[in-house]
Amino acid sequence: MTGKLKAICTLKGHTGIVWNTSWHPKGLMLASCGEDKTIRLWNYKDGDKSTLKCLLADGHQRTVRAIAWSHCGQSLASASFDATIAIWDYKSGQFECNATLEGHENEVKSVAWSRSGSMLATCSRDKSVWVWEVWEDNEYECAAVLNAHSQDVKKVVWHPHEDILASASYDNNVKLYMEDASDKEWTCVGTLSSHTSTVWSLAFDKTGDRIVTSSDDRTLKIWQKYLPGNPEGISVKDGNFVYKCVCTISGFHTRPIYDVTWCHLTDLIATACGDNSIRIFKEEDLSDRNQPSFSCISHVNEAHLQDINSVQWNPVVKGVLASCSDDGMVKIWKMEST
Amino acid sequence: MILTISSLLMMFANLMQQTKKIIQEKYLKNDSGNTTATMIEIDTTDEQLEEKTQELKDQIFDIIRTIKDPEKPATLEDLNVVYENGVEVINQRSLKLYTVRIEFNPTVPHCSLATLIGLSIRIKVIRSILENVKLDIYIKEGAHTTEEEINKQINDKERVAAAMENPSLRDVVEKCIKEEE
Numbered sequence: 363m364t365g366k367l368k369a370i371c372t373l374k375g376h377t378g379i380v381w382n383t384s385w386h387p388k389g390l391m392l393a394s395c396g397e398d399k400t401i402r403l404w405n406y407k408d409g410d411k412s413t414l415k416c417l418l419a420d421g422h423q424r425t426v427r428a429i430a431w432s433h434c435g436q437s438l439a440s441a442s443f444d445a446t447i448a449i450w451d452y453k454s455g456q457f458e459c460n461a462t463l464e465g466h467e468n469e470v471k472s473v474a475w476s477r478s479g480s481m482l483a484t485c486s487r488d489k490s491v492w493v494w495e496v497w498e499d500n501e502y503e504c505a506a507v508l509n510a511h512s513q514d515v516k517k518v519v520w521h522p523h524e525d526i527l528a529s530a531s532y533d534n535n536v537k538l539y540m541e542d543a544s545d546k547e548w549t550c551v552g553t554l555s556s557h558t559s560t561v562w563s564l565a566f567d568k569t570g571d572r573i574v575t576s577s578d579d580r581t582l583k584i585w586q587k588y589l590p591g592n593p594e595g596i597s598v599k600d601g602n603f604v605y606k607c608v609c610t611i612s613g614f615h616t617r618p619i620y621d622v623t624w625c626h627l628t629d630l631i632a633t634a635c636g637d638n639s640i641r642i643f644k645e646e647d648l649s650d651r652n653q654p655s656f657s658c659i660s661h662v663n664e665a666h667l668q669d670i671n672s673v674q675w676n677p678v679v680k681g682v683l684a685s686c687s688d689d690g691m692v693k694i695w696k697m698e699s700t
Numbered sequence: 701m702i703l704t705i706s707s708l709l710m711m712f713a714n715l716m717q718q719t720k721k722i723i724q725e726k727y728l729k730n731d732s733g734n735t736t737a738t739m740i741e742i743d744t745t746d747e748q749l750e751e752k753t754q755e756l757k758d759q760i761f762d763i764i765r766t767i768k769d770p771e772k773p774a775t776l777e778d779l780n781v782v783y784e785n786g787v788e789v790i791n792q793r794s795l796k797l798y799t800v801r802i803e804f805n806p807t808v809p810h811c812s813l814a815t816l817i818g819l820s821i822r823i824k825v826i827r828s829i830l831e832n833v834k835l836d837i838y839i840k841e842g843a844h845t846t847e848e849e850i851n852k853q854i855n856d857k858e859r860v861a862a863a864m865e866n867p868s869l870r871d872v873v874e875k876c877i878k879e880e881e
Contacts, residue, residue, distance in 0.1 A: 379861065397861070424865045427858075443862050469862045487862070514859070532856070560856065578856075616792060617834060618857075636834065636857075637795050663795055667832075669857065 365699045367642060367660045367683070371410045373692040375402055375417075380686035382428045382672045387435045389678030391415065394692045395426035401440055401450070403457070404692070406676070412694060421448040421459050424469075432475045439482060441470035447484050449500065461500045465492060465507075472517045476525055481505070483527050485515035491529045491539070493548055506548035510537040517563050521570045522626070526551075528573065530561035536575055538605070551600065554585055556607045562619060568626035573605055576619035576633060582643070584609040584654060594652055609654050614641055614661075617669075623683075625675040630697065631656070632683055634670035639663055640685055642697065666691060749791055753798070756833070757789045760800055763828050767820050768876050770813045781805055781817060786840070798833050800825070805840040814844055816872060818854035819863060824877040 378397035385392055385406075392404045392412075401418040424443035431438055438450040438457065447463040447470055467488035474483045482494040482502065491508040514532035521528070527539045536554035541547070559578035566573055573585040585605040588596040598604045617636030624631050631643040642660040649655050666687035676682035681697035761784050765777035776782040786803040802821055806814040818837050825835055837854050839847045853859055863869050 425861065443865055471858070487859075516858070532852075559852070616795065616797075637792070637797060639795065 365642065365660050365697050367640060367662050367695050367697055369662075369665075369693055370408075370696050371412045371694040373402075373404050373412060373414070373694070374690070375414055376400070376690050376692070378690060379425075379688045380671065380690060380692055381425065383674050383684045383686050383692060384429045384431050384438075385674055385676050385684065386431050387433055387677055389676045389682075392684050392692070392694070393429050393431065393438060394684075394686055395429045395440060396686070396690075397425050399424065399426055399442075401426055401429060401438070402692075406679075406682075406694070416457065418450060418457055418459075421450070421462075422446065427470065428472045430473050430475055432479050433477060434479055437475075439473045439475065441473040441484060443469040445470060445486070447473055447482075449502070451500070461502055463494060463502050465504060466490070471515060474518045474520050474527075476520045476527075477523060478525070481520075481525065483518040483520065483529075485518045485529055487514045489513060489515060489531075491515055491518060491527070491537075493527065493539075506539075508537075508539055508548060508550065510539070510550040510553075511535065516560065519564055519566065522566050522568060523570050526570075528564055528566075530564050530575065532560045534559055534561060534577075536561055536564055536573070540602070551602050552605060554583075554605055554607070556583055556610075557581070560618070563621045565622050565624040565631075567624045567629065572624075574622050574624055574631055576622035578618040580612065580615045580617065580619065582611040582615075582619065582622060582631070582633065583607050584611070584656070586652065586654075608652055609656065611643065611656055614658050615639075620670065621672045623673050623675050625681075626677065627675070627680045628697070630659075630675075630681075632673045632675065634673040634685060636669045638666055638668060638670065638687075640665040640670060640673060640683070640695070660697070662695075665695075666693065749793065753789045753791050756798055756800070756829075757787050759829070760789070760802065760825060761787050763825055764802065764821050766879065767817075767824055768878075770816050770820075770872060770876055776804070776817065776821075779807055781807065782821070796832060799836065800833055801836045801838065803838050803840050805843050809843060810845050814839060814850050815853060816869075816876070818850060819860060819869075820873050820876040822854060822860055823864065823873055827877075 376396045380396040383394045395401045399422050403415040405415045406412050422442035422444050426440050426442050428441040440448045445466050448459050449461040450457045451460045466486040469487045485491045493506040494502045495505045511531040512533045517530040519528050530536050534557050537550050538552035540551045557577040561577050564575045571587040575583045586608045588604050590598045615635045619633050619635050621634040633641050640662045643656045644659045646655045666689050668688035670687045672686050674684045683695040686692045764782050767776045782804050788801040790799040
């Protein structure tokens with residue numbers, strides 16, 4: 363299969379860098395955030411009909427670095443360089459900031475809701491990853507402060523089905539965490555070590571058995587999950603599981619890869635790169651599970667005028683992708699098979 | 701300064717158009733085949749690009765030479781922290797991008813202000829030239845005790861963006877990059 367990624371809509375409004383985008387779980391709304399300290403919610407409509415729905419300002423004192431919708435679609439979390447996380451709830455027809463989470467020492471870089479919605483994860487330049495428990499009435503309680511990284515933590519992502527958390531860091535590694543069933547303590551249960559520079563982002567595939575990581579070292583890496591006693595004979599210590607690097611995709615990206623997204627509908631991988639390009643990768647037919655190969659099926663040169671910071675596949679509408687950039691724009695793309 | 705650059709770019713664009721015209725005319729007159737014409741076009745473009753690369757190199761050096769040292773009453777050029785052959789421009793033609801690599805030499809190997817100097821260089825260059833230019837800034841090899849650490853930090857766009865939102869740090873950088881009237 364080949365395909366072509368076509369720009370269908372450009373959303374203007376932010377001033378300065380747009381850092382992150384997040385699709386509402388129903389796929390009809392997109393949130394974006396950036397240097398101008400605002401969060402913008404856009405109504406997604408097919409073609410070029412998408413429009414600004416509302417603007418959330420006054421939540422943060424500095425850059426809003428990342429945003430994430432809860433899976434129920436009722437709450438939006440935003441992480442800021444002002445060291446706080448804000449929770450916006452949809453009540454009586456509008457979004458209101460109902461909680462501000464404090465605790466990180468400096469810039470919060472990423473935020474993510476667990477699948478069940480009962481937990482929130484955040485990470486910061488202070489090298490820590492926090493797990494927050496979500497209670498009724500906008501109560502958020504810190505359940506764990508995880509200090510597995512030796513540097514700035516760039517990204518937190520939850521496993522799509524289980525309460526397994528992954529974090530990517532400036533220390534070149536990805537760490538995995540789980541709650542220990544016996545003592546209810548969150549602990550680091552794995553390290554993904556192979557990149558030679560900052561790991562900017564990561565994404566799970568739809569099964570959660572694979573992870574793709576994107577790095578400042580200009581490569582993507584695919585990691586495959588192995589359970590104890592696997593037929594391949596991959597050693598699994600501590601009895602849980604291990605993610606092993608089974609593929610390195612190099613030679614395509616010429617600058618840092620700031621974000622990666624793995625579509626749970628089409629299995630396509632999209633990347634946001636510092637060379638102003640968006641690239642789409644697909645696993646080749648008859649690819650070996652333990653040694654998969656991926657090909658670049660689409661490359662949009664000059665997708666934005668500057669660095670691209672984020673790409674996100676629409677969770678409901680097949681082949682629709684959102685991107686945002688230092689150039690102040692949010693763009694919506696559509697993958698067209700040829 | 702910004703005005704000068706944009707007018708230079710305009711001049712360049714005009715020049716390109718003229719060249720295109722000349723080639724087109726030549727091609728139309730030459731019925732013997734399009735292979736020669738295509739070759740001329742590629743050659744001319746190469747020359748043009750080389751010229752543009754040199755121009756960009758000069759522009760970048762002009763931008764960074766007047767940055768003031770955070771401590772001393774002198775410019776980075778006066779102190780030999782930046783120098784003309786420390787600016788390298790690589791043309792990534794297929795992506796329509798220019799990668800600019802700037803090397804600088806801190807005055808002493810344990811210079812505590814090396815990060816600040818790197819930050820000032822980055823901010824001043826990105827404020828002057830934006831599109832199609834990608835910037836990498838490095839300390840001269842062997843010139844600093846924590847060279848790799850500083851290189852990584854000043855080339856991390858997120859760390860740079862956050863640093864510039866720190867009021868005291870921003871003030872120092874603004875002072876260093878302020879142009880004298």
